[in-house]
Amino acid sequence: MALGMAEVAYFLYRHAMRYNSTSPKWFNRDRFVLSAGHGCLLQYVCLHFASFQSVQIEDLKCLCKLGSQTPGHPENVVTQGIEVTTGYELCWIFHCRIRRYYCFLSNHDQHGIFNFQFLCHTTGPLGQGVANAVGLALAEANLGARYNKPDVAVVDHRTYCIMGDGCSMEGISNESASLAAHWKLHKLTLIYDDNHNTIDGSTDLALSEDISARFEALGWNTITMDNSEGNLDAFKNALISAHSETRKPTFIRVKTIIGKLSKKEGTSKAHHGTFDDDDVKQMKQRVKWDDREPFHVIPMVYRETRAQTDIGGRLEQEWHSKLNYYQNKYPEEAAEFKLLLADRMLPGWESSLPKWSMSDPVDSTRGYSGKCLNTLAKVLPGLIGGSADLASSNQAYLHNLGDFKQPDSPWGRNIRYGVREHAMAGISNGLALHGGGLIPFAATFLVFSDYMKNSVRLSALSHAGVLYILTHDSVGIGEDGPTHQPIEHLAGLRAIPHLLLFRPADGKETAGAYKVAIENRSVPSLLALSRQKVAANVEGTLADAVRKGGYIVSNKSEKELPEIILIGTRSELCLCEASANVLRKEGTRVRVVSLVCWRLFDRQPRDYKEFVLPSSVSKRVSVEAGSPLGWKEYVGDEGIVMGIDDFGSSGPYSEVFNKYGFTEENVTKTAKSLLTK
Structure with a gap:
């Protein structure tokens, strides 16, 4: 791809996009996403020529090497100038260290501007970048509608995305493209590298539809051009058409030649594998670059490409002048907008969270979540999101804040995703990484997290603070x-590095989970919530204790160690407490522990973890209506894990719970069996 799309990328970075390489996070910059992340070589070269300090010549020489600024797929947390993470690096480190992969990048003119050899290979979660780009464009449209004024636009930028044949095959790209057209995101331009090849061979093996017709049917402005000969004028005209469109996103289909100039030109072998020394020599000859060493750059090229640096600086200065004007004329809106720009929140925002007492009516944790979400929306202008056609069931709707819909209500903060879980998560990553203080939430049933698992993983990998609200979290849905x-889902999601998964027991813990999730903007959080009603306030639970992940809910004696520890989450914590009361009446010293967030508890100091779960107390029982996987770490070899190793059953939730042993009587029986050993 780096060979076939060189001219397109050059034109984007040199003539089309507005950015400031000396200030990579300037808010009003245009955003660029490389959904075909295996072509990262192309983007790194562009960043280098555009004077991004994160990519020097030495960094280009270290492509794919451990600890480099140029990993095997773009990572926003590694390289400045990368907006989103669209691939994985680690799986290729060893492979790239033991084999040589050459890519030769040329502008295919008589001067041979580029001459590089690199370690490179291809793979990645294709299509994710398309969803991310839709999220970035959505963020721009929403913030612009909320803060721009007729006489001054402080939010005004475009989003560009390069996708490949593989991206077009992934379902997430179609889900996202459908939404982009429905939302009329006209500042989004999707550029399709149509080289007719995938790893296994020609796209004819598995793809025969007209991609342009598909996007036209979805509601996009579609343009087709041929770049096999490096036609910059054609691409320029395509962009002019895209910029003049005011109601549709634009899809530019660029016909390219994969591996252009090489012996493997136009074949799937150019997608991966080795460009040997003879092939590289031939490519040099074809562009009259015979005597140049690898990584040589003509000084004229630097002078030409780095002219953008001065332009970018002026663009940012002009924007700051607009912002000053805006602040003077619209001080109230400016104060809120600048708060968002700084990724800050109104002081004391957490005090708005509901507080529940023992006398409050019982509700499901999804119900408590809905109340938390709506109180927070009043004090957190960055809170925005929606559900995959389950807003009423998830109770994830911001009342009186409108639906995002262009042109009627682009300021609305409720996003209607329809039945598109995967796109919802990928778009949410774009919203979170756009900048401007947005706090996206994405809601569906926990069992449907399988549909969007890849995007949830990328939330964690790219430090995107998405709030996942996943309800109907056990066999308790009946x-x-x-x-x-969901049975195995909690175990799988808990295994994702950095993700904070909360399974709150009541209203207090739900509020505590929201507080921690909102405070931690550089990691995603997931709330696993019940459909069935639970206590509003389990005696002994504490909202503030949620930040530690696990804590003591009740204890028979403060001075003596317990004889047994019962550990629970969500409604099962109530079963632990009820069982503990029975055992205490019989004279047993029982401690009940809430383990609401494993990862936060694991991060606590050793002394605290020993205080909550003393190693000298080996008799422990965990109670959770899901997979038992992982619980042995907390109950130990002598403990008992009460879980479910089946797919559940249909019936009233109380009867289903009873079938699988989640009753006060069975918890008590299990505890007694352990005590008598």
């Missing part, structure tokens, strides 16, 4: 049956 009853 009648919907095993297709909708």
Whole structure:
């Protein structure tokens, strides 16, 4: 791809995009996403020529090497100038160290501007970047509608994305493209590298539809051009058409030649594998570059490409002048806008979270979540999001704040995703990484997290502070049956590095989980919530204790160690407490522990963890209506894990709980069996 799309990328970075390489996070910059992340070589070269300090010649020489600024796929937390993470690096480190992969990048003119050899290979979660780009464009449209004024636009930028044949095959790209057209995101330009090749061979093996017709049917402005001969004028005209469109996103289909100039030109072998020394020599000859060493750059090229640096600086200065004017004329809006720009929140925002007492009516944790979400929306202008066609069921709707819909209500903060879980998560990553203080939430049933797992993983990898609200979190949903009853999902999601997964027991813990999630903007958080009603306030639970992940809910004696520890989450914590009361009446010293967030508890100092779960107390029982996987770490070899190793059953939730042993009587029986050993 780096060979076939060289001219397109050059034109974007040199003539089309507005950015300031000396200030990579300038808010009003245009955003660029490389969904075809295996072509990262092309983007790194462009960043280098555009004077981004994160990519020097030495960095280009270290492509794919451990600890480099140029990993095997773009990573926003590694390289300045990368907006989103669209691939993985680690799986290729060893492979790239033991084999040589050459890519020769040329502008295919008589001067041979580029001459590089690199370690490179291809893979990645294709299509993710398309969803991210839709999220970035959505953020611009929403913030612009909320803060721009007729006489001054402080939010005015475009989003560009390069996708490949593989991206077009992934379902997430179609889901996202459908939404982009529905939302009329006209400042989004999707550039399709149509080289007709994938790893296994020609796209004819698995793809026969007209991609342009598909996007036209979705509602996009579609343009087709041929770049096999490096036609910059054609691409320039395509961009002019894209910029003049005011109601549709634009899809530019660029016909290219994969591996252009090489012996593997136009074949799938150019997608991966080795360009040997003879092939590189031939490519040099074809562009009259015979005597140049690898990584040589003509000084004229630097002078030409780095002219953008001065332009970018002026663009940012002009924007700051607009912002000053805006602040003077619209001080109230400016104060809120600048708060968002700084990724800050109104002082005391957390005090708005609801507080529940023992006398409050019982509700499900999804119900408590809905109340938390709506109180926070009043004090957090960055809170925005929606559900995958389950807003009423997830109770994830911001009342009186409108639906995002162009042109009627682009300021709305509720996003209607339809039944598109994967796109919802990928778009949410774009919203979170756009900048401007947005706090996106994405809601669906926990069992459907499988549809969007890749994007959730990328949330964690790219430090995107998405708030996932996943309800119907166990066999407690009852009648919907095993297709909708998550079993293994908690274990799988807890395994994602950095993700904070909360399973709150009541209203207080739900509020505490929201507080921690909002405070931690550089990691995603996931709230696993119930459909069935639970206590508003389990005696002994503490909202502020949620930040530690696990804590003591109740204890028979403060002075003596317990004989047994019962550990629970969500409604199962109530079963632990009820069982503990029975055992205490019989004279047993029982401690009940809430383990609401494993990862936060694991991060606590050793002394604190020993205080909550003393190693000298080996008799422990964990109670959670899901996979038992992982619980042994907390109950130890002598403890008992009460979980479910089946797919659940259809029926009233109380009967289903009873079938799988989640009753006060069975918890008590299990504890007694352990005590008598």
